[in-house]
Amino acid sequence: MADEKMMAQIAEKRGFIAALDQSGGSTPGALRQYGIPDSAYSGDAEMFKLMHEMRVRIMTSPAFRGDKVIGAILFEATMDGEAHDRSVPTFLWENRGIIPFLKVDRGLDAEKDGVHLMKPLSELDALLTRAVKLGIFGTKMRSFIKLASKAGISAIVAQQFEVAAQIAKHGLIPILEPEVSIKSSDKPEAEAILLSELTKGLDGLPSGRQVMLKLTIPDVPDLYTQLIKHPRVIRVVALSGGYQRSDACARLAANRGMIASFSRALIDDLKISMTDDTFDAVLEGAIDEIYRASTIKV
DSSP: OOOHHHHHHHHHOSOEEEEEOOOGGGHHHHHHHHTOOGGGOOHHHHHHHHHHHHHHHHHTSTTOOTTTEEEEEEOHHHHHSEETTEEHHHIIIIIHOOEEEEEOOOOBOOOBTTEEOBOOOTTHHHHHHHHHHTTOOEEEEEEEEOSOOHHHHHHHHHHHHHHHHHHHTTTOEEEEEEEEOTTOTTHHHHHHHHHHHHHHHHHTSOTTOOEEEEEEOOSSTTTTHHHHTOTTEEEEEEEOTTOOHHHHHHHHHTSTTOEEEESHHHHTTOOTTSOHHHHHHHHHHHHHHHHHHHHOOO
């Protein structure tokens, strides 16, 4: 059963969710942006060690607090790691007042019908059991939509809800993330289809079941209002999707009821070479900008 204090915070508190879950193919790019070249490490173990050190620097910064950052999405290795000699989920919640979520998907399958479904999650139950023991509140899983394909988007939504049901059995809150590419040639049409399919999926949930949604900021402002107001939805959060922070924040501010769950738009200005004071100040500036976009709507 989801923690009641965490549930109240994620449903009602002003703020946003930090996405600290870069994994696999996105990690080298995040490290390069941070100022660590590919030549600085050899193999995945060293790469993820450096990534964990970066994330710990973010999480332990005095700027990273639960008054504005109400949740954080973690990569599995980050969940298993430590910050200030405490498990990361424990540190986030007990030291910072930030709800820990876990990315559970294993990446994307090959494109079919204009979309990428999630790869099979054959060991999901074991991962979820471990996550519960470590104090994780909820999970996130990403699919990817390139084209306005009804067949493809319908398949993505069906898979998302199927896996969400498995997650809910462990007492965790699932975040469904059917991302629409910001480069899609027919993004508004894809978003309209996604809205319809998500509404049908939500309407079909059993009584008492709730989920969260993580969606690309729509081209049509307030497109997802009916999802935000749906009784089966706890919160609708927005991914930055490759938009620069200023653009992502401006787009988000035009969508009442959505809050941010940004990754690159949060961390892109951070550099390993920064002094701690500079690092903290730059991070606080990014947090403040994203918080304003999540709480002050046009």
